[in-house]
Amino acid sequence: xxxxxxxxxxxxxxxxxNLMPVAGVELAVAETNSRxxxxxxxxxxxxxxxxxxxxxxxRSKAPxxxxxxxxxxxxxSGGQNVRALIVNAGNANAFTGKAGRAAVDAVATAAADxxxxxxxxxxxxxxxxxxxxxxxxxxxxxxxxxxTRFSATDWTLAAAAIRTTDTFxxxxxxxxxxxxxxVVLNGIAKGSGMIAPDMATMLAFVFTxxxxxxxxxxxxxxxxVARTFNCITVDSDTSTSDTLLAFATGVNARHxxxxxxxxxxxxxFKAKFEELLCDLAHQVVRDGEGAQKFISITVTGAEDDRAAxxxxxxxxxxxxxxxxxxxEDANWGRIVMAVGKSGEAADRDKIAIDIGGQPVTRDGMxxxxxxxxxxxxHLRGREIAIAVDLGIGNGRAQVWTCDLTxxxxxxxxxxxx
Amino acid sequence: xxxxxxxxxxxxxxxxxNLMPVAGVELAVAETNSRxxxxxxxxxxxxxxxxxxxxxxxRSKAPxxxxxxxxxxxxxSGGQNVRALIVNAGNANAFTGKAGRAAVDAVATAAADxxxxxxxxxxxxxxxxxxxxxxxxxxxxxxxxxxTRFSATDWTLAAAAIRTTDTFxxxxxxxxxxxxxxVVLNGIAKGSGMIAPDMATMLAFVFTxxxxxxxxxxxxxxxxVARTFNCITVDSDTSTSDTLLAFATGVNARHxxxxxxxxxxxxxFKAKFEELLCDLAHQVVRDGEGAQKFISITVTGAEDDRAAxxxxxxxxxxxxxxxxxxxEDANWGRIVMAVGKSGEAADRDKIAIDIGGQPVTRDGMxxxxxxxxxxxxHLRGREIAIAVDLGIGNGRAQVWTCDLTxxxxxxxxxxxx
Numbered sequence: 001x002x003x004x005x006x007x008x009x010x011x012x013x014x015x016x017x018n019l020m021p022v023a024g025v026e027l028a029v030a031e032t033n034s035r036x037x038x039x040x041x042x043x044x045x046x047x048x049x050x051x052x053x054x055x056x057x058x059r060s061k062a063p064x065x066x067x068x069x070x071x072x073x074x075x076x077s078g079g080q081n082v083r084a085l086i087v088n089a090g091n092a093n094a095f096t097g098k099a100g101r102a103a104v105d106a107v108a109t110a111a112a113d114x115x116x117x118x119x120x121x122x123x124x125x126x127x128x129x130x131x132x133x134x135x136x137x138x139x140x141x142x143x144x145x146x147x148t149r150f151s152a153t154d155w156t157l158a159a160a161a162i163r164t165t166d167t168f169x170x171x172x173x174x175x176x177x178x179x180x181x182x183v184v185l186n187g188i189a190k191g192s193g194m195i196a197p198d199m200a201t202m203l204a205f206v207f208t209x210x211x212x213x214x215x216x217x218x219x220x221x222x223x224x225v226a227r228t229f230n231c232i233t234v235d236s237d238t239s240t241s242d243t244l245l246a247f248a249t250g251v252n253a254r255h256x257x258x259x260x261x262x263x264x265x266x267x268x269f270k271a272k273f274e275e276l277l278c279d280l281a282h283q284v285v286r287d288g289e290g291a292q293k294f295i296s297i298t299v300t301g302a303e304d305d306r307a308a309x310x311x312x313x314x315x316x317x318x319x320x321x322x323x324x325x326x327x328e329d330a331n332w333g334r335i336v337m338a339v340g341k342s343g344e345a346a347d348r349d350k351i352a353i354d355i356g357g358q359p360v361t362r363d364g365m366x367x368x369x370x371x372x373x374x375x376x377x378h379l380r381g382r383e384i385a386i387a388v389d390l391g392i393g394n395g396r397a398q399v400w401t402c403d404l405t406x407x408x409x410x411x412x413x414x415x416x417x
Numbered sequence: 418x419x420x421x422x423x424x425x426x427x428x429x430x431x432x433x434x435n436l437m438p439v440a441g442v443e444l445a446v447a448e449t450n451s452r453x454x455x456x457x458x459x460x461x462x463x464x465x466x467x468x469x470x471x472x473x474x475x476r477s478k479a480p481x482x483x484x485x486x487x488x489x490x491x492x493x494s495g496g497q498n499v500r501a502l503i504v505n506a507g508n509a510n511a512f513t514g515k516a517g518r519a520a521v522d523a524v525a526t527a528a529a530d531x532x533x534x535x536x537x538x539x540x541x542x543x544x545x546x547x548x549x550x551x552x553x554x555x556x557x558x559x560x561x562x563x564x565t566r567f568s569a570t571d572w573t574l575a576a577a578a579i580r581t582t583d584t585f586x587x588x589x590x591x592x593x594x595x596x597x598x599x600v601v602l603n604g605i606a607k608g609s610g611m612i613a614p615d616m617a618t619m620l621a622f623v624f625t626x627x628x629x630x631x632x633x634x635x636x637x638x639x640x641x642v643a644r645t646f647n648c649i650t651v652d653s654d655t656s657t658s659d660t661l662l663a664f665a666t667g668v669n670a671r672h673x674x675x676x677x678x679x680x681x682x683x684x685x686f687k688a689k690f691e692e693l694l695c696d697l698a699h700q701v702v703r704d705g706e707g708a709q710k711f712i713s714i715t716v717t718g719a720e721d722d723r724a725a726x727x728x729x730x731x732x733x734x735x736x737x738x739x740x741x742x743x744x745e746d747a748n749w750g751r752i753v754m755a756v757g758k759s760g761e762a763a764d765r766d767k768i769a770i771d772i773g774g775q776p777v778t779r780d781g782m783x784x785x786x787x788x789x790x791x792x793x794x795h796l797r798g799r800e801i802a803i804a805v806d807l808g809i810g811n812g813r814a815q816v817w818t819c820d821l822t823x824x825x826x827x828x829x830x831x832x833x834x
Contacts, residue, residue: 062757062765095753097766097782130750131783235736236653240754319652319736319821320829327830333547336512337657340479348479349514365514366548404736406826412737413744413822 006411011286011294011382011402012168019155019173022184023209024048024249026150029161030142035090035128040161042139044146045085045205046115048249053082053123054218056225058242064094065134066124067243069104073120079214082247083117085205087162088139089190090128094240099133106136114143125203125243127190128164159188162203165411166192166287172279176210176272179255179265183210187276191284192234204229204244204280210269211250212258219261220270221246228277231309231399234288235408236317244277285400290407293325295384295400301352302395307344311388312399314342322404325384330375332360339388350391357385423828428703428711428799428819429585436572436590439601440626441465441666443567446578447559452507452545457578459556461563462502462622463532465666470499470540471635473642475659481511482551483541484660486521490537496631499664500534502622504579505556506607507545511657516550523553531560542620542660544607545581576605579620582828583609583704589696593627593689596672596682600627604693608701609651621646621661621697627686628667629675636678637687638663645694648726648816651705652825653734661694702817707824710742712801712817718769719812724761728805729816731759739821742801747792749777756805767808774802 025047029040055074057067074082086107093100108119115122126134159169174185191202212220225244258265286294297315302308315321318338324331332353339346349364356378360370378384384403442464446457472491474484491499503524510517525536532539543551576586587606592599608619629637642661675682703711714732719725732738735755741748749770756763766781773795777787795801801820 058757059760060754060757061759061761061763062753062768092750095750095765095768095778095781095783097780099782129748130753131778132750133782237735237737237751237754237758240757318654319825320654323826323829326826329830331546333509333512333549334654336479336547337477337654340475340477340657341654342478343476344478346478348512351479351512361512361548363514364512365516365550366512404826405830406823408736409740409743409821409823409826412740413746 006165006167008167009287009291011291013283016156016159016169017171017173019171019186020184021152022186022207022249024051024251025207026152027154027158028146028149028151029154029157030146032088032138032142034138040157041089042142043087043158043161046150047083047085047247048251049081049083051082051247051249052212052214052217053079053245053247054214054221055243055245056221058240060240062095062240064092064126064241065096065100065104066093066126067241069108070123070243070245073123076120079218081121082123083121084111084115085123085245086111086139087125087203089162089164091126091132091134092128092130092241093126093134094130096131096133103134103136107139110140110143114147123245125241127162127203127241130240155186155188162188162190164190164192165289166190168287170280170283170287172276174272174276176269178210178258178269181254183208183253183255183269185272185276187280189280189284192287192289202242202284206246206276208248209251209253210248211253211255212248216258216261217246217248220266220273224270224274224277228274228281231397232281232285233313233316233399233401234285282400285402288402289411290405291402292405293382293384293403295325295386295402297399297401298387299390300387300396301389301391301393303345303393304395305397306395308395308397309399311339311342311344311390312397314338315386315388316399316401319404322401325379326403326405328376328379330355330372330379335386335388345392346390347392352389352391354387423582423584425584426704426708428708430700433573433576433586434588434590436588436603437601438569439603439624439666441468441668442624443569444571444575445563445566445568446571446574447563449505449555449559451555457574458506459559460504460575460578463567464500464502464664465668466498466500467667468499469629469631469634469665469667470496470662471631471638472660472662473638475657477657479512479657481509481543481658482513482517482521483510483543484658485518486525487540487660487662490540493537496635498538499540500538501528501532502540502662503528503556504542504620506579506581508543508549508551509545509547509658510543510551511547513548513550520551520553524556527557527560531564540662542658544579544620544658547657572603572605579605579607581607581609582706583607585704587697587700587704589693591689591693593686595627595675595686598671600625600670600686602689602693604697606697606701609704609706619659619701623663623693625665626668626670627665628670628672629665633675633678634663634665637683637690641687641691641694645691645698648729648814649698649702650730650733650816650818651702699817702819705819706828707822708819709822710799710801710820712742712803712819714816714818715804716807717804717813718806718808718810720762720810721812722814723812725812725814726816728756728759728761728807729814731755732803732805733816733818736821739818742796743820743822745793745796747772747789747796752803752805762809763807764809769806769808771804
């Protein structure tokens, strides 16, 4: 089953960022040597007593067993006093029927026993192949060893352990101020294919030592996800396992008590939280399977923000747009096609397209001043900017995707073998 | 601009079928040597006086100038006494602004003048690159020559003249009986990429010598398209130019007068009409860019037929399903993923999947009897059958697609150069 690791994406950040410790968060990883050999593929995060949690999950009608588990556990606990997160890579425990449910039960019970907490306080996420039964012993057999290895600083290992086809570990760190006092925000994520979030995407975990009620954390999470993870796409396929969990330990938080998500003392925290999610979401796109170019699509002048996002994703999901960019071909007619197929209001004769900042079309046709050689030069780069103005309203959105290349086909035509 | 022709699709029919003459229909082709060199790329069809016409067109919000033209012309004439069809390949005359409208006006006026009919009696379709101005002289300059070359039998040439990236010409022929009397039904089509009909697809033209009012022809066309062209997809991209026109000349039709589409004397005609559209639609999929496998997806047990079609297209449009099939990998988990992301009602634990007639999953998990080697053997063939039963209703649909291969990337990463 072992395959040679894929070459690191050319769009990867130069290095994994420096992640500071988050008070109340301890990390441990293990190598289960099940699907992947000789690399960490299991992560246990221990969270301080009193940690609040919030989550958003895939809208798939066929969610994985861990997604079902987390939804139910958060509903039961109200997101209060969540004590652990367990993530395994290689097997998604999705479409595994009763055996899948039994596996998450067994893992939660064993971990709760070792950690001295309620089973409902153990969050779980799994990523990998869909449809293979997951033997819980692969995870529970590692628990004793994991408990001896906790560290506050092993964020690179933690981010590495949750990878599947990812070519680089994804992390981000911000310092936010609440009430004048600093709190740390750390995030790790995995994702490379099956990326078209319809809620959260892939797996992403955010940890902060801010002291926030679960309801406030949840209220901050939703809108931030809408503008970040829900605005990226690699291949238009939505995972059964999409999970984004945020944890607030409250350890060493010196700011005052906050009970309301609209409290202005949270303004900087919210901004940094969204910035962190955006950073992680972009890293997911930069590791899009086979990606050679990172594409930012800005849509303005749409009927409303919702329409702008739908038009943006219609462009971002178009195989013909993505292959044209892969081929460094300024085939802007395909952008028109993608706007047209979105189903959203558009007036063909008002659509204005810019590529790399250069005006290409105005009033429904190509400009006499348009310089295709200049557009092609832009497309030869790694960072591609497309802007579309509909000219009919004030709706705007930004979405991000990558190009569609031979690499995507090679990776996915034989993922399991 | 000339490129080496692509190798013929391995899924192509063995040969172009025998198309009989259709009384009242004459064909002529020309080589304009504009985008394509040394091959016919312009088709003129002359239709007998009194020909009725019906059409369905792309739902794109940015339709081509010929689509706008045909819609307006059919509305003005009521589809009565349509006298000509002109199709050019290489330039879609889409997103060409006022110049595009002027071009279709000029072509219609010139052709009407030569043929002695109203400009509104001239239907037009264009296929090819989006966004390049179309010089009408390329077409009008050929009219005199075309008028000298009419033939009732040059169907292969006609089908060849409307191709762009198509690797084989597409045609179909049926004999239907109305009232006990035979009529001929011929169809030609083009299409290979940008195939995700949201109405009709690509270009397809059907000719019959049946004598039918335009309203009856239109009433037959709609439902037949819904079950054929609107159930295929190659790449989820919807063309700006999708056009399906049907023409009924009434020449040599010996059946009685029919005023109502629900007249049972039309039962055989309707069945053959739909069969013909299905044949052409399948040929379009068989020529899907880079296609190596023809995939039939049958969805049953859905909430209703609409839901079944949406689920079927969600599977058919999934890059991960299509690349797995390209890789002959029985990764049925991706089918579950695609059902889940469709947004339609599903109960994960009732989804039943069959591949090549072999039951794979029941009750939300893989069967112990499932033989992956057998599924892989099926996927090594050219004709792939996937069946999904949702187990919650009576809705059903069948959709067709092809696999997603390196060939698709190669063709589309550099289509214009």
